[in-house]
Amino acid sequence: MDPKNKLEVYAMSGCCGASVSVEFSARMTKPSAGYLSKLPVAIIGGGPVGLAAAAHLVAKGESFILFEAAGQIAGNVASWSHVRVFSPWRYNIDKAAKQLLELSGWKAPKDDDLPTGGQLVDQYLAPLAELPVVKPYIHLNAKVTAVSRKGLSKIKTAGREKLPFVLHVLEKGERKVYEAKAVIDASGTWSTPNPAVSEGVWTDDELKMKNKITYGIPDVWGKHRDRYAGKNVLVVGSGHSAINVLLDLERLKEQEPQTNITWIIRKSDVSAVYGGQENDGLPERGALGIRLKNLVASGKVHVHSSFLIEGFQPSGDKMIVKGSRNGETFQIDSIDEIISNTGSRPDMSFLREVRTDLDSAVESVRALAPLIDPNIHSCGTVRPHGEKELRQPEPDFYIVGSKSYGRAPTFLMATGYEQVRSVVAALTGDWEAAEKVELELPETGVCSVGNFGKQSVQELNDMHASGCCNSTSTASAAASASCCG
Structure with missing residues (x-):
């Protein structure tokens, strides 16, 4: 490396008090000079992919600023801390982040162990966020409410790429404004769930029932046990989140036999939910399908396939779920609690003044849509992709992570890590590295590529x-x- 391009050496203190020196590569070469080049790269979202982007920027010697809406790092992951993921540690740790952590004395978990969400945070993401080259640039309780170009609305074209991005942030109750030369949106979709109603529209009757509807994966076996024990519980959805909930409810029913489990899916054939089972490249993901198949066969869960939810109606202290099956009116009575796992959607409201190109159906980055559209295929393995596919009409603006998949449910953390590696390489002028995208993901065992x-x-x-x-x-x-x- 040319000595003229060397940056200052960062000192990192290890867990045992030892200090190690790390030398990073040259600063971003695009743009090459001026006020804009001195600004940081803004990262929206402090989850696994957002922190991976930070690690790659640090490794390139590039400044960054990261905004996390929650009061702790990886707030979305923390909300499902009790859930064990089906991908082992070797797929869940970004390479650049691992290198930074190991320089501090951190010891990686065993490659084949399966972490819970809480372990992902405690054993990996929190230590990464505490590193001296990362921590000072993280803003917690900081929700980005708008992104724009300085002095221009979205409609103005000439010269916008030469202007900094402006991020409006609600930070600890105070409105602040930050400038950045590039923006990486890794805010995810977990905090914006889809409604339970099959049309995908938030209706008044669903909103009125929100105290009886949980969106996500409640801790059925733990802190939320009393809410569901001995109740008539309805689960909506056919993805891995719904499967986890159903299996947790099965455990609860063993202890609390009066617990009744009803399951609604839109699919006509419940076997389509079981996935690759023994053929899945991730054994734990395949095991979920096997366990679900056994649960359905046991008769402990009442399954309603081809069910389209049309609305909800109160009935004393219970609910009636109204809908149709195969074109005929149908309703389910006496429901105490609903757990909705109908997926999530990207929040684009704060990006109104940024030029984006998304697929009209999947709401993913357009180039990814044909790879992940569930109307076309059910493959969980997606062709490796990077900066080229993620590029937006707004120069130096990228949507990465699960948000880049829009409403599609097949995202894996390893995919996000490769995305940000390629994006950061491009932002720092290393186009050869940006274009060389390599990623091997385990097959789902269903609809092999x-x-x-x-x-x-x-x-x-x-x-x-x-x-x-x-x-x-x-x-x-x-x-x-x-x-x-």
């Missing part, structure tokens, strides 16, 4: 538009039907 992953982006976009994937997958006929229509 086959030749799908080798097709061009244009071909995938054509499939996305037509609604047919034309995959040459060697998966089972049932999986192929799920994949292609």
